[in-house]
Amino acid sequence: AQSVTQLDSQVPVFEEAPVELRCNYSSSVSVYLFWYVQYPNQGLQLLLKYLSGSTLVKGINGFEAEFNKSQTSFHLRKPSVHISDTAEYFCAVSAYSGSRLTFGEGTQLTVNP
Amino acid sequence: KAGVTQTPRYLIKTRGQQVTLSCSPISGHRSVSWYQQTPGQGLQFLFEYFSETQRNKGNFPGRFSGRQFSNSRSEMNVSTLELGDSALYLCASRSTPGQGRSYEQYFGPGTRLTVT
Numbered sequence: 001a002q003s004v005t006q007l008d009s010q011v012p013v014f015e016e017a018p019v020e021l022r023c024n025y026s027s028s029v030s031v032y033l034f035w036y037v038q039y040p041n042q043g044l045q046l047l048l049k050y051l052s053g054s055t056l057v058k059g060i061n062g063f064e065a066e067f068n069k070s071q072t073s074f075h076l077r078k079p080s081v082h083i084s085d086t087a088e089y090f091c092a093v094s095a096y097s098g099s100r101l102t103f104g105e106g107t108q109l110t111v112n113p
Numbered sequence: 114k115a116g117v118t119q120t121p122r123y124l125i126k127t128r129g130q131q132v133t134l135s136c137s138p139i140s141g142h143r144s145v146s147w148y149q150q151t152p153g154q155g156l157q158f159l160f161e162y163f164s165e166t167q168r169n170k171g172n173f174p175g176r177f178s179g180r181q182f183s184n185s186r187s188e189m190n191v192s193t194l195e196l197g198d199s200a201l202y203l204c205a206s207r208s209t210p211g212q213g214r215s216y217e218q219y220f221g222p223g224t225r226l227t228v229t
């Protein structure tokens with residue numbers, strides 16, 4: 001079984017500031033790692049994924065994440081945020097062999113002018 | 114390519130009634146999964162269907178059921194609705210398990226169910 005912990009439920013930042021959203025996971029098997037974003041009244045959109053290889057992965061909208069196997073973490077970062085990045089962000093894992101996604105509780109990112 | 118579509122987008126039902134939600138996956142995708150999203154429990158996996166067969170099931174009571182048709186469209190049914198079933202129900206599709214980029218799941222906009 002897998003579990004995901006997002007360490008911050010809410011992250012307020014000012015526009016053009018850097019941001020980091022933290023995610024730790026636990027699993028007894030090898031997993032894929034994902035970050036999804038959800039805008040109000042919408043479904044989930046895939047931001048980026050880690051499957052294997054380079055531990056730094058780049059996604060859409062200028063986001064990137066770093067996989068740290070020893071710390072079982074997959075933190076999401078953006079060097080300069082925009083008002084339009086205001087949304088809820090979910091970290092998720094799935095086992096190599098399955099499709100079931102296990103999600104964290106979500107982090108509400110609010111970008112203020 | 115059209116995305117995942119879900120109908121209806123909003124639904125209001127009364128306790129004790131039953132409801133059916135529909136999901137049409139991305140063209141060519143044969144796997145459909147369902148998730149429930151609530152403020153208290155977050156996002157939870159309900160079940161996955163592939164080739165009209167349930168492949169995986171989450172920890173939900175038997176009141177929650179689903180099916181998949183030969184064209185890969187899927188329906189989810191909840192019987193004897195309870196207030197706690199109020200949630201956003203999300204459907205996700207992916208390509209044939211084990212092939213290509215099947216690890217990527219694409220979500221629809223969801224159906225917002227309110228039980229009164």
